[in-house]
Amino acid sequence: MGKGFVLVERDTKQRRAIREVFARERRPLSTDEVLAAGRMLVPSLGIATVYRNINSLADEGWIHSVELPGEPARYERCGKPHHHHFICRGCGSAFDVAACPEDVERLAPPGFTVDSHDLVLYGHCPGCRRT
Amino acid sequence: MGKGFVLVERDTKQRRAIREVFARERRPLSTDEVLAAGRMLVPSLGIATVYRNINSLADEGWIHSVELPGEPARYERCGKPHHHHFICRGCGSAFDVAACPEDVERLAPPGFTVDSHDLVLYGHCPGCRRT
DNA sequence: GGCTAAACGATAACCGATTATCAAGAGGCA
DNA sequence: TGCCTCTTGATAATCGGTTATCGTTTAGCC
Numbered sequence: 095m096g097k098g099f100v101l102v103e104r105d106t107k108q109r110r111a112i113r114e115v116f117a118r119e120r121r122p123l124s125t126d127e128v129l130a131a132g133r134m135l136v137p138s139l140g141i142a143t144v145y146r147n148i149n150s151l152a153d154e155g156w157i158h159s160v161e162l163p164g165e166p167a168r169y170e171r172c173g174k175p176h177h178h179h180f181i182c183r184g185c186g187s188a189f190d191v192a193a194c195p196e197d198v199e200r201l202a203p204p205g206f207t208v209d210s211h212d213l214v215l216y217g218h219c220p221g222c223r224r225t
Numbered sequence: 226m227g228k229g230f231v232l233v234e235r236d237t238k239q240r241r242a243i244r245e246v247f248a249r250e251r252r253p254l255s256t257d258e259v260l261a262a263g264r265m266l267v268p269s270l271g272i273a274t275v276y277r278n279i280n281s282l283a284d285e286g287w288i289h290s291v292e293l294p295g296e297p298a299r300y301e302r303c304g305k306p307h308h309h310h311f312i313c314r315g316c317g318s319a320f321d322v323a324a325c326p327e328d329v330e331r332l333a334p335p336g337f338t339v340d341s342h343d344l345v346l347y348g349h350c351p352g353c354r355r356t
Numbered sequence: 357g358g359c360t361a362a363a364c365g366a367t368a369a370c371c372g373a374t375t376a377t378c379a380a381g382a383g384g385c386a
Numbered sequence: 387t388g389c390c391t392c393t394t395g396a397t398a399a400t401c402g403g404t405t406a407t408c409g410t411t412t413a414g415c416c
Contacts, residue, residue: 104393106394107382140396142375142394146393164292167373183340192334194332198346201325203323206348207354208346211347213342235412237412237413256403256404269365272366277364
């Protein structure tokens, strides 16, 4: 009957680094951002490992994907309260926006049922702002 | 010096059909929707022609692309007043939403400059609504 | 109608994003 | 430490969307 090796998840330094990256940054991160930040912790980190771990972290409900218009998915930690996103036209980074316009459901035309919504703000973040 | 053929745009039945499709539907249309609706008018219509004409109609400022989270671009006629979009979870169609939450700029955290915004509502359209 | 070049339609090629492959590396339990 | 298997990293393959190619069709001017 074998030795009963049923280890499902192995704790590697790469996986730890990727978790650490998401724990540090509260913003939604692209795969490239995760790769770049992860390499600060594990220089040999490869893009395939980033994708693999993002997928398994998403499967276990630790992160989830954030879809923004016209670009590949980003990922952020699960469990945040309802929020929206800001995209900086300067650096391309996404940031969280805690506020939410009230009564969004009322905006839909009669006959339409609204069950969720997404708001994306565009502009310049403090770092990219021309003073 | 030749015959002076400098005809830049030719009025074909395919192009007329595609314009007609956009003129009839006020919603943002995907390339597949344009193809399907266009074939009602010109059965032989091919996808390459749809892409070619969408690009030239966009270049001449008659339509423009609408990016929605996690899906390929759709296209709608230019010149509409400011509006947002509703995506039906049943049929996947996009619809216009005339209303707009006020004071969106105020939602951004301090230090962020907002110059535009996008709101997307999700739910069920009248046709897909379970009564 | 005849001519010429733009447009068409089928499909191959391309592109960026993501997944699969596989030899090498390394957790983790005896 | 030794072993076994999961994970990694490099990269090839894949995928959906879009663009390029090319022989055929056709709009538009004579």
